[in-house]
Amino acid sequence: MLSIVIPVLNEEESLRELHRQIVDVCQSNAINVEVIFIDDGSTDTSWSIISDLAEKDQRISGIRFRRNFGKAAALTAGMNAVRGNYIMMMDADLQDDPAEIPSFLAKIDEGYDVVNGWKERRLDPWHKVYPSKVFNWMVGALNGLKLHDHNCGIKMFRVEVPREVRLYGEMHRFIAVLAHARGFKVAEVPVHHRPRQFGYSKYGVRRFLRGFLDLLTVKFLTGFGQRPQHMLGGIGLFFFGLGVLGLTYLGVLWILMNTLHVFEPAPIGGRPLLLYSVASLLLGAQGLSLGMLAELIVANTGRERDTYSVSDRTPFVDQDRPTVD
Ligand code: UDP
Numbered sequence: 001m002l003s004i005v006i007p008v009l010n011e012e013e014s015l016r017e018l019h020r021q022i023v024d025v026c027q028s029n030a031i032n033v034e035v036i037f038i039d040d041g042s043t044d045t046s047w048s049i050i051s052d053l054a055e056k057d058q059r060i061s062g063i064r065f066r067r068n069f070g071k072a073a074a075l076t077a078g079m080n081a082v083r084g085n086y087i088m089m090m091d092a093d094l095q096d097d098p099a100e101i102p103s104f105l106a107k108i109d110e111g112y113d114v115v116n117g118w119k120e121r122r123l124d125p126w127h128k129v130y131p132s133k134v135f136n137w138m139v140g141a142l143n144g145l146k147l148h149d150h151n152c153g154i155k156m157f158r159v160e161v162p163r164e165v166r167l168y169g170e171m172h173r174f175i176a177v178l179a180h181a182r183g184f185k186v187a188e189v190p191v192h193h194r195p196r197q198f199g200y201s202k203y204g205v206r207r208f209l210r211g212f213l214d215l216l217t218v219k220f221l222t223g224f225g226q227r228p229q230h231m232l233g234g235i236g237l238f239f240f241g242l243g244v245l246g247l248t249y250l251g252v253l254w255i256l257m258n259t260l261h262v263f264e265p266a267p268i269g270g271r272p273l274l275l276y277s278v279a280s281l282l283l284g285a286q287g288l289s290l291g292m293l294a295e296l297i298v299a300n301t302g303r304e305r306d307t308y309s310v311s312d313r314t315p316f317v318d319q320d321r322p323t324v325d
């Protein structure tokens with residue numbers, strides 16, 4: 001089964017049409033599908049449309065947030081509820097074309113684990129397109145996974161991927177990078193980018209800035225085997241090592257001068273190196289123990305609390321469906 005997860009913020013004009021298009025393509029291609037709409041604090045009639053769709057079509061279900069928690073939180077909530085073995089993420093504004101679903105599935109059938117969309121001909125204004133190009137280049141350069149369009153919202157992946165790659169915060173954007181780092185096979189399919197028909201874009205420059213911070217985090221995560229706390233310990237170890245080296249050197253020198261009299265006897269207490277070495281040793285010991293502490297905490301606490309709060313759910317057809325929040 002294919003589970004489609006769709007974040008919704010004030011998309012009342014698009015929802016019914018989107019539903020129709022998804023159902024059409026899945027019916028004509030014999031795709032067993034469920035669609036989970038996550039209403040991310042809409043203030044229009046989006047939720048009542050979702051409830052209505054869910055009532056009439058058992059393939060549809062909905063989760064409603066108490067307020068706007070952001071697209072990332074919406075995707076996380078959706079992923080926590082999926083039952084299919086393939087998961088697809090798609091925007092609600094009809095910019096992503098449900099007619100592309102079969103070509104994503106075809107790539108999965110070829111054996112790929114993550115299939116990213118690639119908006120070959122983007123319809124966005126230049127101030128969105130160019131930062132995005134720079135961004136893609138940087139992601140590729142930092143992570144060794146060269147894709148045309150890391151930010152494309154439409155993607156499909158096997159359910160094993162989010163089971164292994166923890167997707168917290170804004171990490172859903174980097175599924176391809178994180179999955180690639182773990183050895184999953186990643187592919188790209190060109191998609192049509194349709195203009196927004198209704199409503200307006202909910203994003204601006206802020207999202208772009210956040211993207212750069214996320215990029216650093218991803219580098220941090222993949223670069224340290226997904227265990228950033230290793231870095232603390234690593235830095236600690238480095239300084240500890242420096243301190244040990246410095247003190248060993250001074251110790252040997254002291255013995256050579258004052259015990260074995262190989263050199264002219266002289267005190268070593270006034271050397272700057274002594275100060276540096278002692279400081280480095282202490283600093284290193286601190287860093288090491290902090291790193292170990294962090295390691296313990298990370299190892300013993302499970303997943304962090306989800307960053308959203310659910311106020312409503314459509315009745316679930318399948319009562320066995322896990323409803324983890
Ligand atoms: N969205 C959301 N919460 C938000 C912002 C956006 O759920 O806080 C949804 C929105 O309804 C749409 C998708 O995320 O389905 C992408 O948003 P948008 O189309 O505004 O972004 P753009 O396509 O302009 O990058």
Ligand code: MG
Nearest residue numbers: 091093095196
């Ligand atoms: Mg859009």
